[in-house]
Amino acid sequence: MKMKPRITHRFKVTPKAAAKLQEELKCRLETGRPLEFDEVGLVAGADVSYLRGDERMFAAVSVFTYPDMEPVESRWGSTPVGFPYIPGLLAFREAPALLSVLRRLACEPDVILIDGHGVAHPRGFGIASHIGVLLGVPTVGVAKSVLVGEYVMPARRAGSRAPLVYNGETVGLAVRTRDGVKPVFVSVGNLIDLESAARITLSCCGRYRQPEPIRAAHRLSNVARAGRA
DNA sequence: GCGACAG
DNA sequence: ATCTTGTCGC
Numbered sequence: 503m504k505m506k507p508r509i510t511h512r513f514k515v516t517p518k519a520a521a522k523l524q525e526e527l528k529c530r531l532e533t534g535r536p537l538e539f540d541e542v543g544l545v546a547g548a549d550v551s552y553l554r555g556d557e558r559m560f561a562a563v564s565v566f567t568y569p570d571m572e573p574v575e576s577r578w579g580s581t582p583v584g585f586p587y588i589p590g591l592l593a594f595r596e597a598p599a600l601l602s603v604l605r606r607l608a609c610e611p612d613v614i615l616i617d618g619h620g621v622a623h624p625r626g627f628g629i630a631s632h633i634g635v636l637l638g639v640p641t642v643g644v645a646k647s648v649l650v651g652e653y654v655m656p657a658r659r660a661g662s663r664a665p666l667v668y669n670g671e672t673v674g675l676a677v678r679t680r681d682g683v684k685p686v687f688v689s690v691g692n693l694i695d696l697e698s699a700a701r702i703t704l705s706c707c708g709r710y711r712q713p714e715p716i717r718a719a720h721r722l723s724n725v726a727r728a729g730r731a
Numbered sequence: 732g733c734g735a736c737a738g
Numbered sequence: 739a740t741c742t743t744g745t746c747g748c
Binding site for chain 2: 617
């Protein structure tokens with residue numbers, strides 16, 4: 503039984519309509535749910551890469567066993583770019599490609615780590631939340647930079663965190679995944695709580711800043727692009 | 732109007 | 739995201 507979107511909608515819409523869709527879909531969000539780590543056996547990572555003058559984007563997903571982090575499945579695919587990059591509307595650009603690849607997965611990840619934000623978003627509905635709602639699967643947003651909110655630099659040691667606050671609310675955490683590296687910004691996507699999101703992210707990190715599943719997906723999307731398939 | 736702004 | 743050489747640090 504593969505993952506199928508339980509909710510579908512058009513992605514080729516006006517920016518105005520896109521923002522409205524986010525406001526509507528936000529009602530289906532289920533945050534604050536502790537992740538049952540004992541039942542997590544598969545963790546996936548997802549990312550997208552582009553080719554300058556090409557109309558296509560290359561999405562990739564890599565799945566690892568948890569907590570052993572052994573690779574079990576990878577998938578990638580190219581999709582025509584159908585929406586421009588607009589801060590706050592990233593999902594309308596990349597989600598179509600990611601969903602296309604995710605549904606071709608033979609296995610069903612228990613949680614998906616996505617390159618981008620979850621609720622740490624202007625309307626509380628970033629790409630990680632969007633994909634999490636459409637698929638009904640726990641998701642976590644792991645971004646390399648801030649979209650909204652403020653934070654104080656966390657301690658230098660791996661594992662240190664500092665709240666990312668937006669409109670007086672803690673919408674995410676600046677997490678130091680390795681000693682001395684720049685922090686990544688973790689936020690809830692869907693069907694998970696912030697503490698679990700931070701824990702799963704940290705426990706998936708090897709010797710690099712980004713959690714292993716996302717790194718693998720990032721590399722795979724780059725390989726796919728290089729092959730221009 | 733000005734600056735900020737995931738990938 | 740992508741375009742790019744050298745360069746600082748472990």
